[in-house]
Amino acid sequence: MSFDHGMLVGFAKSxxxxxxxxxxxAVLIYTYWPSNRARFDRAAKSVLNDEDGPWQ
Amino acid sequence: MVAGLTKGERQLxxxxxxxxxxxxxxxxxxxQGGAFGVHGxxxxxxxxxxxxxxxxxxxxxxxxxxxxxxxxxxxxxxxIVVSMVWAVFGMFIGDWVAWLLAYPEMTFDAGWASFGRxxxxxxxxxxxxxxxxxxIATSFQVVQRTSRARLPDQLSPWFVLIGYNxxxxxxxxxxxxxxxxxxxxxxxxxxxxxxxxxxxxxxFLLYLRTLMRRREPHIYVxxxxxLAFILVVAILHIVNNLAVPISFGHAKxxxxxxxxxxxxxxxxxxxNAVAFFLTAGFLAMLYYYLPKRAGRPIYSYRMSIVGxxxxxxxxxxVGSHHLHYTALPLWVQNLGMxxxxxxxxxxxIAAANALLTLNGAWHKVRTDATLRFMMVAAVF
Ligand code: HEM
Numbered sequence: 001m002s003f004d005h006g007m008l009v010g011f012a013k014s015x016x017x018x019x020x021x022x023x024x025x026a027v028l029i030y031t032y033w034p035s036n037r038a039r040f041d042r043a044a045k046s047v048l049n050d051e052d053g054p055w056q
Numbered sequence: 057m058v059a060g061l062t063k064g065e066r067q068l069x070x071x072x073x074x075x076x077x078x079x080x081x082x083x084x085x086x087x088q089g090g091a092f093g094v095h096g097x098x099x100x101x102x103x104x105x106x107x108x109x110x111x112x113x114x115x116x117x118x119x120x121x122x123x124x125x126x127x128x129x130x131x132x133x134x135x136i137v138v139s140m141v142w143a144v145f146g147m148f149i150g151d152w153v154a155w156l157l158a159y160p161e162m163t164f165d166a167g168w169a170s171f172g173r174x175x176x177x178x179x180x181x182x183x184x185x186x187x188x189x190x191x192i193a194t195s196f197q198v199v200q201r202t203s204r205a206r207l208p209d210q211l212s213p214w215f216v217l218i219g220y221n222x223x224x225x226x227x228x229x230x231x232x233x234x235x236x237x238x239x240x241x242x243x244x245x246x247x248x249x250x251x252x253x254x255x256x257x258x259x260f261l262l263y264l265r266t267l268m269r270r271r272e273p274h275i276y277v278x279x280x281x282x283l284a285f286i287l288v289v290a291i292l293h294i295v296n297n298l299a300v301p302i303s304f305g306h307a308k309x310x311x312x313x314x315x316x317x318x319x320x321x322x323x324x325x326x327x328n329a330v331a332f333f334l335t336a337g338f339l340a341m342l343y344y345y346l347p348k349r350a351g352r353p354i355y356s357y358r359m360s361i362v363g364x365x366x367x368x369x370x371x372x373x374v375g376s377h378h379l380h381y382t383a384l385p386l387w388v389q390n391l392g393m394x395x396x397x398x399x400x401x402x403x404x405i406a407a408a409n410a411l412l413t414l415n416g417a418w419h420k421v422r423t424d425a426t427l428r429f430m431m432v433a434a435v436f
Contacts, residue, residue, distance in 0.1 A: 005385075009385075009387060013387075020369070023365070024365075027361070027362065027365040030361075031358045031361045031362055032358065039273065040274070040357040041353075042274065043272070043274040043276050043277075043357065044347070044354050044357040046202075046272060047202055047278075048348060048351065048352075048353060050201040050202065050204065051201070053126050054124070054125065054126070054127060054200070054204050054205050054206045054271070055204040
């Protein structure tokens with residue numbers, strides 16, 4: 001089987017499309033998963049107060 | 057500087073410096089008076105210089121365990137100072153290059169003063185010297201604070217910063233001598249590229265090791281951007297600079313790619329170098345320093361995550377927009393154009409997120425010059 005230009009284009013246009021769609025869905029699910037909310041809120045607030053040095 | 061290192065680290069630093077000096081000596085010998093040989097002498101001088109620095113502090117008392125209760129900020133200060141030095145130098149050359157555009161004959165009939173050599177000196181000095189040092193230094197500050205963990209050791213941050221600057225010096229001094237791979241933002245020749253790989257791998261491992269020590273359960277989004285910057289720059293750099301030197305004693309090399317493949321690889325690199333240096337790295341700074349300075353958490357943390365994946369995955373495909381109306385297949389050009397347009401979405405997400413964070417802190421923006429700069433940056 002030879003690996004030519006046409007094959008590469010076909011691969012990019014089919015697999016590439018679904019890969020990007022799948023990735024977007026996965027990212028959105030992770031981002032808006034309800035139980036992740038608390039982690040994110042905590043992380044966002046935590047950086048405001050971090051000068052007291054590393055936690056041992 | 058050396059006072060913060062433990063005994064073992066001082067010995068290792070000495071060993072590395074000696075090794076670098078010997079590599080320089082070997083290069084100087086092999087180069088036989090050519091530009092490669094000059095670079096050998098520069099590397100050797102660099103190695104000998106760091107040997108002296110280490111020896112001068114070698115017998116200072118070792119740092120005690122109380123250091124572990126603090127963040128390790130010495131290399132950060134060094135990095136910022138060096139970054140400012142590069143800024144002054146780089147923008148001075150920028151000004152010079154601008155004058156050359158108006159008065160092209162202003163070259164004193166000397167090769168080193170020609171536009172073609174000074175222009176990359178400007179771009180390398182500002183992008184790699186000024187921006188690169190600022191990114192590395194701030195990344196050390198942000199990763200420690202968002203992880204609530206100290207850098208895992210004292211030597212590797214110095215190795216990364218000093219090694220990186222050796223790369224910058226080799227790059228810039230090479231252009232004056234006419235050394236270039238003729239690839240924009242990837243001009244340095246093969247041996248400088250190899251050295252950067254070593255430095256960058258140490259940097260990547262240092263970042264991961266610090267994250268592994270984190271006490272914060274969630275990895276703050278600024279670190280994602282810094283990691284994307286480190287990882288992607290490593291991939292781009294290695295692939296685009298694949299080349300075969302004409303000999304181990306000569307600066308010249310030939311790229312592994314040719315024709316339109318070479319062009320595409322170069323602009324896949326060139327565009328993403330801008331993307332992951334000047335965009336991802338700076339968004340990392342924004343997502344940390346802006347909330348910090350405004351005293352308010354980022355407006356939407358979720359939006360920052362969506363923006364992150366949008367930026368990292370769209371950016372990878374846009375390089376071909378540098379090659380419109382060339383021999384590149386049309387569908388690749390269309391792909392680059394479409395993704396460039398789609399990229400508007402995550403860019404505006406980041407800008408909106410920044411401005412909405414400031415909403416409610418406008419009174420601070422009015423009086424705080426730092427916040428004002430950040431606001432203007434976000435608007436642009
Ligand atoms: C005093 C400030 C500066 C001056 C006078 C200046 C001047 C110039 C000039 C004359 C050029 C060449 C334009 C051409 O070839 O037509 C240039 C290119 C460039 N400069 Fe600057 N510059 C300055 C600051 C900066 C800064 C702070 C950065 C980035 C951090 C920067 C990044 C670049 C880049 C990336 C290019 C190449 C653009 C391209 O190839 O499309 N410059 N600059």
